[in-house]
Amino acid sequence: xxxxxxxxxxxxxxxxxxxxxxxxxxxxxxxxxxxxxxxxxxxxxxxxxxxxxxxxxxxxxxxxxxxxxxxxxxxxxxxxxxxxxxxxxxxxxxxxxxxxxxxxxxxxxxxxxxxxxxxxxxxxxxxxxxxxxxxxxxxxxxxxxxxxxxxxxxxxxxxxxxxxxxxxxxxxxxxxxxxxxxxxxxxxxxxxxxxxxxxxxxxxxxxxxxxxxxxxxxxxxxxxxxxxxxxxxx
Amino acid sequence: xxxxxxxxxxxxxxxxxxxxxxxxxxxxxxxxxxxxxxxxxxxxxxxxxxxxxxxxxxxxxxxxxxxxxxxxxxxxxxxxxxxxxxxxxxxxxxxxxxxxxxxxxxxxxxxxxxxxxxxxxxxxxxxxxxxxxxxxxxxxxxxxxxxxxxxxxxxxxxxxxxxxxxxxxxxxxxxxxxxxxxxxxxxxxxxxxxxxxxxxxxxxxxxxxxxxxxxxxxxxxxxxxxxxxxxxxx
DNA sequence: CCAAAAGTGTTCACCGTACACCCATGT
DNA sequence: ACATGGGTGTACGGTGAACACTTTTGG
Numbered sequence: 001x002x003x004x005x006x007x008x009x010x011x012x013x014x015x016x017x018x019x020x021x022x023x024x025x026x027x028x029x030x031x032x033x034x035x036x037x038x039x040x041x042x043x044x045x046x047x048x049x050x051x052x053x054x055x056x057x058x059x060x061x062x063x064x065x066x067x068x069x070x071x072x073x074x075x076x077x078x079x080x081x082x083x084x085x086x087x088x089x090x091x092x093x094x095x096x097x098x099x100x101x102x103x104x105x106x107x108x109x110x111x112x113x114x115x116x117x118x119x120x121x122x123x124x125x126x127x128x129x130x131x132x133x134x135x136x137x138x139x140x141x142x143x144x145x146x147x148x149x150x151x152x153x154x155x156x157x158x159x160x161x162x163x164x165x166x167x168x169x170x171x172x173x174x175x176x177x178x179x180x181x182x183x184x185x186x187x188x189x190x191x192x193x194x195x196x197x198x199x200x201x202x203x204x205x206x207x208x209x210x211x212x213x214x215x216x217x218x219x220x221x222x223x224x225x226x227x228x229x230x231x232x233x234x
Numbered sequence: 235x236x237x238x239x240x241x242x243x244x245x246x247x248x249x250x251x252x253x254x255x256x257x258x259x260x261x262x263x264x265x266x267x268x269x270x271x272x273x274x275x276x277x278x279x280x281x282x283x284x285x286x287x288x289x290x291x292x293x294x295x296x297x298x299x300x301x302x303x304x305x306x307x308x309x310x311x312x313x314x315x316x317x318x319x320x321x322x323x324x325x326x327x328x329x330x331x332x333x334x335x336x337x338x339x340x341x342x343x344x345x346x347x348x349x350x351x352x353x354x355x356x357x358x359x360x361x362x363x364x365x366x367x368x369x370x371x372x373x374x375x376x377x378x379x380x381x382x383x384x385x386x387x388x389x390x391x392x393x394x395x396x397x398x399x400x401x402x403x404x405x406x407x408x409x410x411x412x413x414x415x416x417x418x419x420x421x422x423x424x425x426x427x428x429x430x431x432x433x434x435x436x437x438x439x440x441x442x443x444x445x446x447x448x449x450x451x452x453x454x455x456x457x458x459x460x461x462x463x464x465x466x467x468x
Numbered sequence: 469c470c471a472a473a474a475g476t477g478t479t480c481a482c483c484g485t486a487c488a489c490c491c492a493t494g495t
Numbered sequence: 496a497c498a499t500g501g502g503t504g505t506a507c508g509g510t511g512a513a514c515a516c517t518t519t520t521g522g
Contacts, residue, residue, distance in 0.1 A: 085291035212473025446500025
């Protein structure tokens, strides 16, 4: 860190969120419709400029997430993704955007923001293939978020943060299949997951919602890392 | 991104570097001695406030790296590490620091900075164990940098960026051993590395600098990812 | 009874580890 | 000759992929 503070230009710092969920058999991302120029009417990541001069950026991200989802941030997974600072990414002025990645379960309600803005789920496929109009450099950010999610669930238990409190082995497998875009063998998947100590804790309950033999229900255990890792085919 | 630009507080944006090298059988990090308060006389990561209003943050980091090392940034590995923005991390004012991680070979000369500041190599062990006085929250940043380096060389060819242009298999193995802090079997290491296509290209030359049978010299090939990964023991 | 989903057991190929062994140099 | 480091061959144990097979429900 250098001492020439006299050269500091006028830079705005924003905290943006890439909130992912699995919904309707697809990986979806939370986007808000912009009300004003630039990019009015287009979709953008939820977020805002750094609010309080004494607020930690991690805390600011958690607050935003809570506002947008209506959920308490404690239970949700939130991690810093990357910072984007290309000049011209916002046509109004220089904006440095610190982006966070969050995984949330399929929420019962599509969520109305804490303030009046509308937040809605958009399939990642639509956002990336251009059939949804995405503002700023947010397509690039969504790409990075998805890639991070894909690799993160390989070696952590975070796939379970896309599931409700109780879920079946098949629920969890579907999460993997949807995020990775590939089929997994249900039998080998079952064995691999149960071999990870403290990942899934059986509740004793069973459900028969998919027809066929009833499946055991699980809750998340204390494990956070997958040993051994569950690798996707490349 | 939200529209209420009227709440933007006065925030300074810094770009800092965690430059790692392997030198004297140890992982070392480039630190500069601070000339002024706060933390005058203590060591800190090289870096500076965002210089040019039209300069990309990635470019700013590359420029800093070039200034500090005297090397052209093109050949060096440089990636964004994380952004640190806790309030109070700089006692003077709110500073958001975007940190970059660089891997450089053991430079012939300990490097005098582009401007007059002195940059020097400090063993990471000293910086982390407190026998070197490190300013701000930079100990935490160094921890993150080292952990990133340790895991990065597991699945990429980046360990070679710590080596000079031509190197032996043993040179490369020493890099791994020093960064991971564990011994590796030279014979299995040799076979694993040579089995990765396009990683190492033999120059045809041999060296006998360590005594014993002369070792083949290699250059880096075009490969960037290790398939299969080279995992450290845990 | 049959379909469908859950869950178990078994086979087989491959990969990492450990280590015996041979090669090529300096002294 | 022998010490030193470079490099190859091989045996063995563990893991992942594939898949046959059994279990438990609904229709």
